[in-house]
Amino acid sequence: MSHTVGHEPILGKFPGLEWDEEAGALVAPAAQAAKIATWLRDNDAFLLDYCSNVTGVDYLEREIKEKVTNEAGKTETVIRIEPSRMDIVYHLYSMQKQTGPLVLKQRTNREQPEVESLTPVWRSCELQEREVYDLFGVNFMGHPDQRRILMWDEFEGHPMRKDYTEPFDYEWEPTPHDEVLERHQRGKVIV
Amino acid sequence: MTLLGSGIFKGMAVTFRNFVGSYFHRERLPTNDYSWRTEGSLPQHAGDYPKEEGEQLRDTTTVTNYSRNFPMLLHDGSEPMDTIRCVACQICERSCPPQCIYIEKSTEKKEDSSGKMQFYPATFDIDVSVCMSCQICVEVCPFDAIVMNSQFELSTPNRFGGLLLHQGDLLKSNDYYHKIHPEEAAARDKRIADEKTAKEAKKKAAAEAAKKKAEAKAGAETEAGDEKKEVAE
Amino acid sequence: MSSPTATAPNYELIQQDGLETSLLEVSMGPHHPSTHGVFRMDVKLDGETVVDLQPVFGYLHRNHEKLAENMSYLASMPFTDRLDYFNSMTNNWAYALAAEKLVEIEVPERAEYLRVIMAELTRLVNHISLVGFFINDLGALGTPLLYAFREREKIMDLFEQASGARMMCNYFRFGGLRNDVPEGWLDRTREVVDRFPDFLDEYEKLLCENEIILSRTQGVGCLSRDLAISAGITGPMLRASGVNYDIRKVDQYGIYNRFKFRVPYTDDDVGDCYDRFMIRMLEMRESIEILKQALRDIPGGDIIGKAPKIFKPKPAEAYARVEGPKGELGFYLIADGTPKPYRYRVRPPSLINLTVLRDMCLSQKIADAVVILGSIDIVLGEVDR
Numbered sequence: 021m022s023h024t025v026g027h028e029p030i031l032g033k034f035p036g037l038e039w040d041e042e043a044g045a046l047v048a049p050a051a052q053a054a055k056i057a058t059w060l061r062d063n064d065a066f067l068l069d070y071c072s073n074v075t076g077v078d079y080l081e082r083e084i085k086e087k088v089t090n091e092a093g094k095t096e097t098v099i100r101i102e103p104s105r106m107d108i109v110y111h112l113y114s115m116q117k118q119t120g121p122l123v124l125k126q127r128t129n130r131e132q133p134e135v136e137s138l139t140p141v142w143r144s145c146e147l148q149e150r151e152v153y154d155l156f157g158v159n160f161m162g163h164p165d166q167r168r169i170l171m172w173d174e175f176e177g178h179p180m181r182k183d184y185t186e187p188f189d190y191e192w193e194p195t196p197h198d199e200v201l202e203r204h205q206r207g208k209v210i211v
Numbered sequence: 212m213t214l215l216g217s218g219i220f221k222g223m224a225v226t227f228r229n230f231v232g233s234y235f236h237r238e239r240l241p242t243n244d245y246s247w248r249t250e251g252s253l254p255q256h257a258g259d260y261p262k263e264e265g266e267q268l269r270d271t272t273t274v275t276n277y278s279r280n281f282p283m284l285l286h287d288g289s290e291p292m293d294t295i296r297c298v299a300c301q302i303c304e305r306s307c308p309p310q311c312i313y314i315e316k317s318t319e320k321k322e323d324s325s326g327k328m329q330f331y332p333a334t335f336d337i338d339v340s341v342c343m344s345c346q347i348c349v350e351v352c353p354f355d356a357i358v359m360n361s362q363f364e365l366s367t368p369n370r371f372g373g374l375l376l377h378q379g380d381l382l383k384s385n386d387y388y389h390k391i392h393p394e395e396a397a398a399r400d401k402r403i404a405d406e407k408t409a410k411e412a413k414k415k416a417a418a419e420a421a422k423k424k425a426e427a428k429a430g431a432e433t434e435a436g437d438e439k440k441e442v443a444e
Numbered sequence: 445m446s447s448p449t450a451t452a453p454n455y456e457l458i459q460q461d462g463l464e465t466s467l468l469e470v471s472m473g474p475h476h477p478s479t480h481g482v483f484r485m486d487v488k489l490d491g492e493t494v495v496d497l498q499p500v501f502g503y504l505h506r507n508h509e510k511l512a513e514n515m516s517y518l519a520s521m522p523f524t525d526r527l528d529y530f531n532s533m534t535n536n537w538a539y540a541l542a543a544e545k546l547v548e549i550e551v552p553e554r555a556e557y558l559r560v561i562m563a564e565l566t567r568l569v570n571h572i573s574l575v576g577f578f579i580n581d582l583g584a585l586g587t588p589l590l591y592a593f594r595e596r597e598k599i600m601d602l603f604e605q606a607s608g609a610r611m612m613c614n615y616f617r618f619g620g621l622r623n624d625v626p627e628g629w630l631d632r633t634r635e636v637v638d639r640f641p642d643f644l645d646e647y648e649k650l651l652c653e654n655e656i657i658l659s660r661t662q663g664v665g666c667l668s669r670d671l672a673i674s675a676g677i678t679g680p681m682l683r684a685s686g687v688n689y690d691i692r693k694v695d696q697y698g699i700y701n702r703f704k705f706r707v708p709y710t711d712d713d714v715g716d717c718y719d720r721f722m723i724r725m726l727e728m729r730e731s732i733e734i735l736k737q738a739l740r741d742i743p744g745g746d747i748i749g750k751a752p753k754i755f756k757p758k759p760a761e762a763y764a765r766v767e768g769p770k771g772e773l774g775f776y777l778i779a780d781g782t783p784k785p786y787r788y789r790v791r792p793p794s795l796i797n798l799t800v801l802r803d804m805c806l807s808q809k810i811a812d813a814v815v816i817l818g819s820i821d822i823v824l825g826e827v828d829r
Contacts, residue, residue: 147796346614
């Protein structure tokens, strides 16, 4: 079986590096990701030379209802507001040691998302970070060739964001029995 | 040091062997014969294509007997609408990945083939221009009412209306299902029968248990129990 | 140390009196027959030599990930078939593995064996048609491809008998398989598997010593070991560059630890088109070994484990990967306690293998760019998703 990489020895090395227990991932502080990534790749104990998967996750602001036991010993429901954020997730493996995965995350805000590009560390991030830029609108500082990759250059918006709404004149084929047909009959879609 | 060009000649020999061999062994032919007429002749004109459903099947071709194309609705007896298995529960409509099923539930109930009062679909349409033959509707159906057909000659000059299959086009008898998918249909019928007997056995056991309980209760002869029983009756 | 990247070679344009030459920009695709789908290469040429190349894709983009985030877990299964439409079975498997990580379901023994059988048959289908297409790209139109398709047809018939469809199989389910294989299917498979080596012998005789193929592929499109690792290249392409890394051996997902098979890889640092072609030929032999063992040992029994009726995982994250015929196919799922995945991500091997297309094509001839693209083995359904 694949051997997971222990995260404990890494935590002490870099101030601000956190371990997210729920997600099972290292969360790198802003503007340090490239330094940490290079260290992870070159350190003999890890040798994480292969970055398998790069993706973004868009978290909207949401309310979480939690049951909390207060001082009097009673349970009550507390509404906690979790702020919105954008995660960039890297799944790292080691081909030399045949270990992995170690999940590394970069966290940023949704409004002006900007993180360090890890393409100088692992070439495999090149196309995948372009994809995250295209579909999530995250700006990768230091990326050699940041352009849209799947959508066309004139496209507006970032479709993988959770609050993306498609434009109403989106190209659809009218089919019997659906909202597109309704719109078609109302004359809003020109086919 | 081998002679330059000997590799090419070796390859040519293989090609030649295949060329000559294809006259003697069918498996050397790079094309497969999927002709569906029992006589084995391929259709020459458009009018030669099979007109009746199920005609394209040939006993010797195992492949068509397993293939699936678009869904169809099953009925048990002779009159399709009276014995339709579908009860318009709309589970398939909700779980269809490309959203190609459209169902309208009937307003009143009608007797089904087992004599139980059930709803039935007033409208049941499948848009086969959207359907992707994934068979998820078949899996989620709790009534074994929808199964996959293997009919593939569905071309039509009408782009929107012609590819929208209505209830009348979709309804097929269980016998037809046995004809096109013999193994699958037999397994399905066996499962339905097993479930039925298991259900009946369970019902019987439950009835007996209830009876015993009632007897035990009657044995205790409490007034409250009698009253309750009366209320229950 | 930064990661290795190739740089454009230094070139000088011929400037003679009165004559002015310039670089030629050619847009190959999206309808170019050699590009295996709707794929475009913007090539800058100095005469016949490639001095710059940019892959352009996205013509087939359907936003599969967004679709999957708006439907239930099961409903995404048929859509995974349409990623890499040559290998629907391995796509299904990768997705099922990821979902099984979210909700612990035990897969019955028979289902595990059938999964291995289906995956290895898929590998045969993919490699045999890839080799055919690759030779087609070299200019040998028809014959080798049709021989390959003749054999592929036999395996496709097996898929149809088991799952009802030839390419869009949609056969795997969380915790097992959709239905058991029909009676006599295993015998028919044994027959096909037993006769496959004969075909491979013949095919190798047809191709592997052919001088034209040797001179067109050897030393063309070299990929060094360091660049291959750094660029996340996986699958036969990585092993052709001299890295012994096979996820079937490393992760041992499913029941791959029970089978004896070898992983072919080159021991030099060349990684040219010929290596990539030969690795696939050798891998087919090993797949046949696995198939023979699996068909010998397959037990009877259930086909699907106890999966919950409504698939609703607790909030968690899971990343599962399989060794697909094209490389590492991964699925990354984030569940948030609803019946729909919060985040659904496919790690497409074809897309990431394209990272090095420019590096391999630089300072090669334009005709070789087609061959190099053919040796990467891309399917645009997976590149664009």
